[in-house]
Amino acid sequence: MSIDIPFADPSAGVRLLRRDILDAVAKVLDSGRYILGPQVTALENEFAEASGTRHCVAVASGTDALELALRANGIQPGEGVATVSHTAVATVSAIERCGAVPVLVDVDEDTLTLCPNHLEKTLAHHRQRPKSERIRVRAVIPVHLYGCPADMMAIRKIAVAFGLSIIEDCAQAFGAALGDKPVGGLGAAGAFSFYPTKNLGAVGDAGMVATDSESLAAALRSLRQYGWTRRYISDARGVNSRMDELQAAILRVRLTQFAADQAHRDAIAAQYTDRLRPLPIRLPPVSSRRSRHAHHLYVIRTERRDDLRRHLEENGIGTGIHYPAPVHKQPAYAHLTGHIVGGLPVTNNICRQILSLPMFPELEGHQIDRICETIHRFFSDGL
Numbered sequence: 256m257s258i259d260i261p262f263a264d265p266s267a268g269v270r271l272l273r274r275d276i277l278d279a280v281a282k283v284l285d286s287g288r289y290i291l292g293p294q295v296t297a298l299e300n301e302f303a304e305a306s307g308t309r310h311c312v313a314v315a316s317g318t319d320a321l322e323l324a325l326r327a328n329g330i331q332p333g334e335g336v337a338t339v340s341h342t343a344v345a346t347v348s349a350i351e352r353c354g355a356v357p358v359l360v361d362v363d364e365d366t367l368t369l370c371p372n373h374l375e376k377t378l379a380h381h382r383q384r385p386k387s388e389r390i391r392v393r394a395v396i397p398v399h400l401y402g403c404p405a406d407m408m409a410i411r412k413i414a415v416a417f418g419l420s421i422i423e424d425c426a427q428a429f430g431a432a433l434g435d436k437p438v439g440g441l442g443a444a445g446a447f448s449f450y451p452t453k454n455l456g457a458v459g460d461a462g463m464v465a466t467d468s469e470s471l472a473a474a475l476r477s478l479r480q481y482g483w484t485r486r487y488i489s490d491a492r493g494v495n496s497r498m499d500e501l502q503a504a505i506l507r508v509r510l511t512q513f514a515a516d517q518a519h520r521d522a523i524a525a526q527y528t529d530r531l532r533p534l535p536i537r538l539p540p541v542s543s544r545r546s547r548h549a550h551h552l553y554v555i556r557t558e559r560r561d562d563l564r565r566h567l568e569e570n571g572i573g574t575g576i577h578y579p580a581p582v583h584k585q586p587a588y589a590h591l592t593g594h595i596v597g598g599l600p601v602t603n604n605i606c607r608q609i610l611s612l613p614m615f616p617e618l619e620g621h622q623i624d625r626i627c628e629t630i631h632r633f634f635s636d637g638l
């Protein structure tokens with residue numbers, strides 16, 4: 256049987272807005288401004304409003320957003336940046352691209368986001384090492400993985416105690432909040448991705464940095480374009496990470512639909528949780544007034560992950576695994592193992608258990624029914 260319920264469907268949302276998107280595209284084509292123009296500025300302002308931050312700086316991808324946020328915070332080559340190994344490789348790659356050293360930390364067993372206790376233990380350990388071997392950890396990147404906010408209260412306390420800047424990786428978490436504060440404004444800066452399958456998706460690559468700091472925003476505007484503050488004169492060693500007018504115009508159209516999209520994701524997650532609760536599988540955390548989940552992915556956990564995945568596939572249902580191997584177990588990143596304090600038991604264990612069910616706003620009720628029935632059958636038939 257071929258897959259007729261895909262795991263994700265980035266074209267579905269675009270199709271619904273096709274007319275408005277085509278109008279927006281035509282306007283850009285006729286305008287003659289194709290990069291960092293009025294559409295980008297308007298998107299920056301609208302996104303600042305939506306993310307509850309003072310300034311937003313549009314860049315070319317989520318990875319660039321992380322890298323430039325670190326650089327704007329003054330992170331120097333050789334300095335340490337703590338983050339999780341259970342994340343998209345982009346988080347770690349951004350750290351190495353500014354010459355810094357990723358110091359990998361375990362995740363919390365419930366939220367699968369950065370474990371504050373292990374962060375503290377890791378920082379204390381690195382601080383005690385002989386000077387020649389010591390990594391000076393200057394920043395931490397909590398990843399709001401799957402759309403679930405990390406424990407920012409605890410992380411902020413540790414960051415203050417150890418003098419770290421906080422850069423939030425919000426690539427999967429636009430729409431998430433702690434209390435009434437959206438993610439992205441809970442540290443020095445927040446990095447967002449508009450990769451097509453993210454909660455707010457472009458039709459190509461794009462990203463954004465959000466910050467309340469005017470000086471950080473100014474540094475980011477310079478870094479994204481060759482380090483210019485004046486044309487053709489570089490005051491900093493910047494890069495080319497500009498956003499296209501076309502992507503900005505399309506993102507603005509999609510942003511008008513975002514609240515409705517998010518409501519659909521919330522409803523789908525609630526339906527899954529309701530239907531799957533009786534089964535011997537571990538379900539993701541649900542939203543509360545304290546912590547709002549953006550439901551970028553709906554990730555269940557079971558020791559029988561591979562069999563369940565095959566069963567779903569045989570019944571035409573696509574799934575994903577985010578991610579099959581933690582970053583430090585991937586061939587290019589084995590060198591990071593030496594900086595890990597005491598192993599990463601939760602990280603190493605969960606990657607065999609996690610399974611991402613279909614999740615996108617246009618997923619229909621009867622499809623969710625079929626997915627849940629298929630999972631029920633797997634457990635009741637003792638397959």
Ligand SMILES: *Cc1c(COP(=O)(O)O)cnc(C)c1O
Binds near residue numbers: 316342449
């Ligand atoms: C998608 C993603 C990124 C990178 O974003 P790109 O736009 O693909 O560069 C970074 N971190 C996480 C957690 C992501 O999911």
